[in-house]
Amino acid sequence: MLEIENLHASVDGTDILKGLNLSVKAGEVHAIMGPNGSGKSTLGHVLAGRPGYTVTAGSVNFLGQDLLALETEERARLGLFLAFQYPVEIPGVSNMEFMKAAVDAQREQRGEKPVDAVTFMKSARETCKAVDLDPGFLKRGVNEGFSGGEKKRNELLQMMMLQPRLGILDETDSGLDIDALQVVARGVNSMRSPERAFVMVTHYQRLLDFIEPDFVHVLAGGRIVRSGDKSLALELEARGYAWLEDEVA
Amino acid sequence: MSQEHIDQAISREYAAGFVSAIESDTLPPGLDEDVIRFISARKNEPDWLLEWRLEAYRGWQQMTEPKWAHVHYPPIDLNEVSYYSSPKSMQDGPKSLDEVDPELLAMYEKLGIPLHEQEMLAGVAVDAVFDSVSVATTFRGKLAEAGVIFCPISEAVHSHPELVRKYIGSVVPRRDNYYAALNSAVFSDGSFVYIPKGVRCPMELSTYFRINEAKTGQFERTLIIAEEGSHVSYLEGCTAPMRDENQLHAAVVELVALDGAQIKYSTVQNWYPGDAQGKGGIYNFVTKRGVAHRDAKISWTQVETGSAVTWKYPSCILRGDNSVGEFYSVALTNNFQQADTGTKMIHLGKNTRSTIISKGISAGQSSNAYRGLVRMSPKATGARNYTQCDSLLIGDRCAAHTFPYIESRNPSAVVEHEATTSKVSDDQLYLCQQRGLDAEKAVSMIVNGFCKEVFKELPMEFAVEAGKLLEVSLEGSVG
Ligand SMILES: Nc1ncnc2c1ncn2[C@@H]1O[C@H](COP(=O)(O)OP(=O)(O)OP(=O)(O)O)[C@@H](O)[C@H]1O
Ligand SMILES: [Mg+2]
Numbered sequence: 001m002l003e004i005e006n007l008h009a010s011v012d013g014t015d016i017l018k019g020l021n022l023s024v025k026a027g028e029v030h031a032i033m034g035p036n037g038s039g040k041s042t043l044g045h046v047l048a049g050r051p052g053y054t055v056t057a058g059s060v061n062f063l064g065q066d067l068l069a070l071e072t073e074e075r076a077r078l079g080l081f082l083a084f085q086y087p088v089e090i091p092g093v094s095n096m097e098f099m100k101a102a103v104d105a106q107r108e109q110r111g112e113k114p115v116d117a118v119t120f121m122k123s124a125r126e127t128c129k130a131v132d133l134d135p136g137f138l139k140r141g142v143n144e145g146f147s148g149g150e151k152k153r154n155e156l157l158q159m160m161m162l163q164p165r166l167g168i169l170d171e172t173d174s175g176l177d178i179d180a181l182q183v184v185a186r187g188v189n190s191m192r193s194p195e196r197a198f199v200m201v202t203h204y205q206r207l208l209d210f211i212e213p214d215f216v217h218v219l220a221g222g223r224i225v226r227s228g229d230k231s232l233a234l235e236l237e238a239r240g241y242a243w244l245e246d247e248v249a
Numbered sequence: 250m251s252q253e254h255i256d257q258a259i260s261r262e263y264a265a266g267f268v269s270a271i272e273s274d275t276l277p278p279g280l281d282e283d284v285i286r287f288i289s290a291r292k293n294e295p296d297w298l299l300e301w302r303l304e305a306y307r308g309w310q311q312m313t314e315p316k317w318a319h320v321h322y323p324p325i326d327l328n329e330v331s332y333y334s335s336p337k338s339m340q341d342g343p344k345s346l347d348e349v350d351p352e353l354l355a356m357y358e359k360l361g362i363p364l365h366e367q368e369m370l371a372g373v374a375v376d377a378v379f380d381s382v383s384v385a386t387t388f389r390g391k392l393a394e395a396g397v398i399f400c401p402i403s404e405a406v407h408s409h410p411e412l413v414r415k416y417i418g419s420v421v422p423r424r425d426n427y428y429a430a431l432n433s434a435v436f437s438d439g440s441f442v443y444i445p446k447g448v449r450c451p452m453e454l455s456t457y458f459r460i461n462e463a464k465t466g467q468f469e470r471t472l473i474i475a476e477e478g479s480h481v482s483y484l485e486g487c488t489a490p491m492r493d494e495n496q497l498h499a500a501v502v503e504l505v506a507l508d509g510a511q512i513k514y515s516t517v518q519n520w521y522p523g524d525a526q527g528k529g530g531i532y533n534f535v536t537k538r539g540v541a542h543r544d545a546k547i548s549w550t551q552v553e554t555g556s557a558v559t560w561k562y563p564s565c566i567l568r569g570d571n572s573v574g575e576f577y578s579v580a581l582t583n584n585f586q587q588a589d590t591g592t593k594m595i596h597l598g599k600n601t602r603s604t605i606i607s608k609g610i611s612a613g614q615s616s617n618a619y620r621g622l623v624r625m626s627p628k629a630t631g632a633r634n635y636t637q638c639d640s641l642l643i644g645d646r647c648a649a650h651t652f653p654y655i656e657s658r659n660p661s662a663v664v665e666h667e668a669t670t671s672k673v674s675d676d677q678l679y680l681c682q683q684r685g686l687d688a689e690k691a692v693s694m695i696v697n698g699f700c701k702e703v704f705k706e707l708p709m710e711f712a713v714e715a716g717k718l719l720e721v722s723l724e725g726s727v728g
Pocket of ligand 2: 040170
C-alpha cells in the first residue's frame with residue numbers, strides 16, 4: 001500500500017529525512033518510535049504534503065500512485081489521513097461543518113453526491129460516543145478551546161468519520177489519561193481491516209499493549225535504524241535509544 | 250499559503266456583471282437647477298419638494314467633498330454623471346407585474362430576485378429599483394391588510410405626502426454632508442415604508458437596487474417609519490454591471506423608530522468591485538442613519554463585498570431613554586477594493602445601549618478600514634457600548650486599519666472596545682487540505698467561520714446567500 005524508498009527531505013533548507021525506507025502493506029499496523037527531533041513528525045508531514053517540506057530524493061508510492069506528485073488535498077482524498085501531533089484551531093467553523101465538508105470532498109472525488117445532512121449528523125453523533133466526546137463538540141469550532149486530550153480525540157473522531165485507507169497517527173496517545181488511551185485504542189482497533197493500514201508514531205510502549213502492532217521501527221537521525229516486532233518496543237522501554245544510536249554510528 | 254495560491258483564489262468573475270439591453274430614457278450628464286427641475290417635473294412632484302431639492306442643491310454648492318476617509322480615488326467629475334435614467338417602457342409606470350418589461354423581469358431572474366408573486370412564498374416583498382426608478386413592488390395587497398405601506402418613495406410623495414413631508418430629512422438633514430446633500434437635490438427614487446402603531450410587519454421587506462445604464466449615478470433614498478411598538482425587518486440587495494468607468498452611488502437611508510418600535514435593516518451589497526487590476530467599479534458613498542426613540546431598537550446588519558470604494562457608516566441616534574442600537578458588519582475587500590466603513594452610536598438618552606460587531610476581511614492588495622464613533626452625551630446616564638472589531642488578513646499585500654473614536658461626557662457611561670487582527674494561517678489551510686478540502690474552499694470556510702457572529706443576525710434565507718457571496722468574492726484569493 002505504501003512504499004517509501006530512500007526518502008530525503010528538508011525543511012527550510014535543513015535536511016531532516018536522510019534515506020528513509022519503509023514498506024506498509026494493507027492490513028498492517030506499524031509503530032514508529034524514536035528520540036525527539038529524529039524526524040517522525042516530518043515523515044508524516046512529507047507524506048501528507050505539507051507546504052514548505054521539500055523532498056530532495058527518493059520516491060513514495062501509495063496505492064499504486066506516485067504520492068509525491070499529488071497535491072495535499074488529492075492525497076487526502078485518496079485516503080491518506082494524518083492525525084496531527086499539534087492540531088490547530090479554526091474559530092467559528094463548527095466541527096460538524098468541517099467534517100461534512102471533508103467527507104463531501106472525498107465523495108466528490110469518487111463522483112458521489114454530498115452526504116445527506118441528517119444521515120451525517122446521526123453518524124457523527126454515534127462516532128462521538130465511540131470516542132467519548134460529548135456531541136456538543138460537534139457544534140463547537142474546530143479544536144476551539146479544546147483541551148489537549150480533547151483535541152487528540154477529535155483527531156480520532158475525524159479519522160473515524162473519514163474512514164481513510166492509511167491512518168498516520170502522530171502521537172495521538174501523548175497527553176492522554178489512561179481511559180482516553182483505551183478509547184483511542186478501541187477506535188483504532190475497530191477500524192483495523194484487511195484494506196486499511198496504520199502508521200502510529202508513539203513514545204510509549206503502553207499504547208502497543210492496547211493496539212498490537214505488526215512491526216515496530218526506530219527512526220533516528222532521519223532514517224529507520226532498526227525494525228522488529230512488538231518485543232523491540234519492550235527492549236526500547238528498558239534500554240532507551242542510546243545503544244541504537246551508538247550501534248548505527 | 251503562497252502568494253501564487255492567494256492570487257489564484259482571489260480572482261473570480263463578477264457573477265452579476267451583465268448589461269441588459271433595455272432602452273432607457275437618460276438625462277444628459279451634468280447638474281444644475283434645471284436638471285433638478287426636470288427630475289421633479291418628471292415625477293410630478295409638489296412644489297414643496299422641488300423647493301426642498303433646490304435648497305439642498307444650494308447647500309451642496311457651498312460644500313466640498315470629504316477627504317478624511319482612508320480611501321484614494323481620482324477626483325469625480327460630477328458633471329460627467331447623468332442624474333436621471335429610467336427604462337423607456339416605464340415612463341407611464343407599471344400598474345402590475347404584467348405590465349413590467351419582460352426583459353427587466355428576465356434580468357431580475359438572472360439576479361436571482363424572486364419578483365413574481367408565485368415565487369414569493371418565502372414571504373419577501375420586493376421593491377426593485379432599476380437605475381433610478383422603482384419597478385415593481387410585490388405583495389402590496391397582503392401588506393395593505395396589515396396597514397403597512399411599502400411603495401416607491403416617488404409614489405409615497407403623492408399618496409402619503411404628510412408622512413413624507415414630516416419625516417424626509419428629519420434624520421439625515423439636507424446639508425448633513427456632501428453626498429447626502431447631493432442625494433437630497435437629485436434623488437430619483439427609493440423605497441418608502443410605514444408600519445402603523447403596534448403592527449408587526451407580516452413579512453420581510455426587501456429592495457433590490459441595480460445600476461444598469463452607463464455613466465449614470467444612482468441616488469436612491471429610503472425612508473422607513475416605524476410607529477410606536479411596531480416591528481419591521483427590511484433587506485436591501487445591490488448589484489451593477491461590469492463597466493470600465495467608475496460609477497457613483499450616493500444613497501440616503503433614514504430610519505425612524507418611534508417609542509418601543511424595532512427596525513432591523515440588513516444590507517447585502519455586491520456592487521461591481523472593479524476588475525482584478527482595479528479598473529472600474531462602483532463608488533459607494535452612502536449615508537444611513539436611524540433615530541431610536543424611547544425603548545426603541547435599531548439594528549443595522551451589513552455584508553459588504555462589492556464596490557471599488559465604499560464610504561459608509563450606518564449610524565444610530567439613541568435619542569430616547571432605554572433605546573438600543575446595533576451594528577453588525579462584514580466588509581470584505583479583494584484585489585484593489587477600498588472600504589472605509591463603520592458606524593456611529595450617538596447616546597443621548599439614559600440607559601441607552603449599543604453593540605458594534607465589525608468583521609473586516611482583506612485580501613489581494615485591498616484596504617479595509619473600520620471607523621467608528623461612540624459618543625456618550627452628558628445626559629446619557631447609565632449608557633453602555635460594547636465594540637468588537639476583528640480584522641482578518643488573507644495574504645500579505647492587503648491592509649486593515651481600525652479608527653475607533655470614543656467621546657464620553659458622562660462619567661457613568663461604560664464603553665468597552667476590543668480589537669483583534671489575525672491571518673488565515675498556513676497551518677489552518679494545511680489542516681483543511683489534509684482533510685481533502687481545496688485551498689479555495691478552505692479559505693471561504695475559514696472566512697465564513699470568522700463572520701459567523703454577523704451572519705446569524707441576517708434573516709435566514711439571506712445568511713445562506715451572504716455565505717455564498719463571500720465565497721464568490723474570495724475566489725482567486727488562494728489556489
Ligand atoms: N522549519 C524548520 N526549520 C529547521 N528545522 C526544523 C524545522 N521544522 C522542524 N525542524 C527540525 O526537524 C527535526 C525533526 O522534527 P520532527 O518534528 O520531525 O521530530 P519528531 O521526531 O517528531 O520529534 P518529537 O518526538 O519531539 O515529536 C527537529 O530537529 C526539528 O527541530
Ligand atoms: Mg513529532
